[in-house]
Structures are given as structure tokens and as C-alpha cells.
Amino acid sequence: MTDEPIRWGILGTGAIAEVFTADLLRLDGHEVAAVGSRTPETATAFAQRHGIGRAHGSYAELAADRDVDVVYIATPHSAHADTARLCLEAGRAVLVEKPLTVSADEARRLAEVARARGLFMMEGMWTRFSPLVRRMNGLVADGAIGEVSAIYADFSIAPPYDPAHRMWAPELAGGALLDLGCYVLSITWPLLGPPSTVQTVSAPAPTGVDANTGMLLGYESGAVALLHCGLMGFSPHTAAVVGTKGRIELASPFYKPSAMTLTREGRDPETFTVELEGNGFTYQAEEVARCLRQGLTESPRLPLAESVAVLEVIDKVAASFTRHA
The missing domain is CATH 3.40.50.720 (NAD(P)-binding Rossmann-like Domain)
Structure with missing residues (x-):
């Protein structure tokens, strides 16, 4: 092959x-x-x-x-x-x-x-295979922002409410968590690995699926991840990784970013851009x-x-x- x-x-x-x-x-x-x-x-x-x-x-x-x-x-x-x-x-x-x-x-x-x-x-x-997401993971692994102390990521949309649509139907495994929450969770994994604690607050849709969910993950290192997914409003769709010596911010939409900014102590911010192939x-x-x-x-x-x-x-x-x- x-x-x-x-x-x-x-x-x-x-x-x-x-x-x-x-x-x-x-x-x-x-x-x-x-x-x-x-x-x-x-x-x-x-x-x-x-x-x-x-x-x-x-x-x-x-x-x-x-x-x-x-x-x-x-x-x-x-x-x-x-x-x-x-x-x-x-x-x-x-x-x-x-x-x-x-x-x-x-x-x-x-x-x-x-x-x-x-x-x-x-x-x-x-x-996970987007060029700037991979570059972000590489920069963090190389110590560009020190030790990761926090991650912020959000992915919320506002689709019309339709109980029969897969986003809202429990029989089709609907809800924000499986459809959108997997993104904000997956992007934390190469940076912090599995959390030691998981706390959540969620509001249900009339069908019973989760419509607005916030997650707070804790790690043995002392780092935290604040993550949000929902079906009740269009959020910024950004992600940021904060470290002891700087931070990295993925431009919206973070799930297929075309720009990323690295800010380090004592240095001017550095912006990286990429022209994505197709839809990503x-x-x-x-x-x-x-x-x-x-x-x-x-x-x-x-x-x-x-x-x-x-x-x-x-x-x-x-x-x-x-x-x-």
C-alpha cells in the first residue's frame, strides 16, 4: 500500500x-x-x-x-x-x-x-490533526510557556429546537456533551492527560439531553481545565492554555484554527497563521x-x-x- x-x-x-x-x-x-x-x-x-x-x-x-x-x-x-x-x-x-x-x-x-x-x-x-493544534502541543511539550496551570475552552451553538433532530433526541444520543464536549475534552488530553477530579453543572433540554454543560477538571499537578459546551447560545469557540511562563491562545474556531498567539514573559506576542486545506x-x-x-x-x-x-x-x-x- x-x-x-x-x-x-x-x-x-x-x-x-x-x-x-x-x-x-x-x-x-x-x-x-x-x-x-x-x-x-x-x-x-x-x-x-x-x-x-x-x-x-x-x-x-x-x-x-x-x-x-x-x-x-x-x-x-x-x-x-x-x-x-x-x-x-x-x-x-x-x-x-x-x-x-x-x-x-x-x-x-x-x-x-x-x-x-x-x-x-x-x-x-x-x-487533533490541525496544524496549529499540533504546533501548540509541541510548544507546550518544549516548555515554551512553562508548566500548564489552566486550560479554557468553549464550544456552544444555538441550533433550532427540534425534538426529532439528532442534537436533541435522546434515542440518537443527543445533547451538547457527546457532540461538542468531546472537542473541549480532547484538546486538553495531550497537555494534561486524564483528570484526577471531575465536577460539572448542566441544564437539560425538554427532551432530557444536556443543553448547557460546564466542566471543571482537576489534575494532580494543580492544573485545572474550565470547559463549556452547549446548545443554548453561540459562544466564542476559543481555547487558551495558560502556563507558568506564558500562554497560547487558539483563534476562533479553535477546532480548526487558522491563527494562534503565543505570549511569553518579557517578549512581544508571536502570532502563527496557516491557510487550512479545505474544511480541515x-x-x-x-x-x-x-x-x-x-x-x-x-x-x-x-x-x-x-x-x-x-x-x-x-x-x-x-x-x-x-x-x-
Whole structure:
């Protein structure tokens, strides 16, 4: 697989599949070979829009397509575990749109399937592969701002209330935490690792899913992370890392930043900019390709254990606001 294009299958035909496919089509060394949907009609329409050669009228047909190297799982996240397992059991590597699953237990079981079959799997937490996010992590690791003492991150939006929409529907694992909170939690991980304490305050939507959630994470080092996700208002979408000798601020939107500012004691602020490729999904696609070509079954930049650990915190937060509901 060192020279041949990576052949992608797209499982699901919703908005996120459209965006990811558009980014794949920008890249050399990648081919969108097939798409699978729950009906032949939607699969064919998606294939025609993007110039894809094969359209499968079921997820099982796509999973069985031997001319696909890796499948991008683009279903609502309530279906991630089942659809990813279907592909793994058919011998396909998978990139699973974030969050990997809706609970840590589901993620652990899915990871066991991938490892038992020797197949690549990675969570599609695309922010982690953004050039400036990686540069921020490198600067912190090199001691540019001293020891990390605090992280601030917010991701709140204001979608129209619709009980049937996946964002608001409990049967579709709706709520801010799984959809948006995974971003603010994941960005803390390379910098501070797992927290020692987790405190939360949350307000429910009429359907019972979390609509506005604040998290305070504590660490053995004395550092804290103040994180917010919600569906009740459009927040700044920024992130900042504070250290004992400076700070780094990611410009909005922090999940795909095009600018970052490093402020250090006794120095003028330094601003770094980048012109993002496409919608920002290209970088995780390149990581998948790198791993497949090297015969890796996990990305060292986002191993499965880390995705599971983030979901463990999500589980704790969800249990806390469920008890207080």
C-alpha cells in the first residue's frame, strides 16, 4: 500500500459525509471508491454528486466491498459502534467520526474487535490533526510557556429546537456533551492527560439531553481545565492554555484554527497563521493514510486508549448531570 492510492468507502450520506468527501477529493494519493447508504437511491445520489464509482444500497454491501481499504463512518454517533463493528468484521479498516462511540464501554468493546482482527481504527477527532493544534502541543511539550496551570475552552451553538433532530433526541444520543464536549475534552488530553477530579453543572433540554454543560477538571499537578459546551447560545469557540511562563491562545474556531498567539514573559506576542486545506478534514485523512502505509493498526497521535479515556470522562459528566436532573 506504499504507492497505491488509499481507497475510501463512505458509510452514510449526511452533512458530515459531504464535507469529509469534499476534502478527500482535494488530496493526492486518496480515492473515494465507494459509498454506502441505507437505500440505493440516497447512495446513488451521493455518488453522482461526488463522482464516486460505486454506490451500495446498504451498509453491509459497503463493508463487504473488497476494493475499499478504509471506511469513514459518518452515521449519527448513536450508530457508530454497530456500523464500525460491521466494517471491522468484514475486514475493513475504519475511521469513525467523533465521538468514537457513545460510551467508554462501547469503545472498549469496539477496540477489542479491531485489535483481534489486526485492523486499523481511529476516532475522527479531526481537531487533533490541525496544524496549529499540533504546533501548540509541541510548544507546550518544549516548555515554551512553562508548566500548564489552566486550560479554557468553549464550544456552544444555538441550533433550532427540534425534538426529532439528532442534537436533541435522546434515542440518537443527543445533547451538547457527546457532540461538542468531546472537542473541549480532547484538546486538553495531550497537555494534561486524564483528570484526577471531575465536577460539572448542566441544564437539560425538554427532551432530557444536556443543553448547557460546564466542566471543571482537576489534575494532580494543580492544573485545572474550565470547559463549556452547549446548545443554548453561540459562544466564542476559543481555547487558551495558560502556563507558568506564558500562554497560547487558539483563534476562533479553535477546532480548526487558522491563527494562534503565543505570549511569553518579557517578549512581544508571536502570532502563527496557516491557510487550512479545505474544511480541515484533510489532515486526519493524511494521518490515516500514513498509518495504513506503515502497517499501523492505531495512530500514535490519537491511540484508541486515549479515545476511550476521554469517553470515560464523558461518562462521568453524563452520570453527574443525570443524577441532578
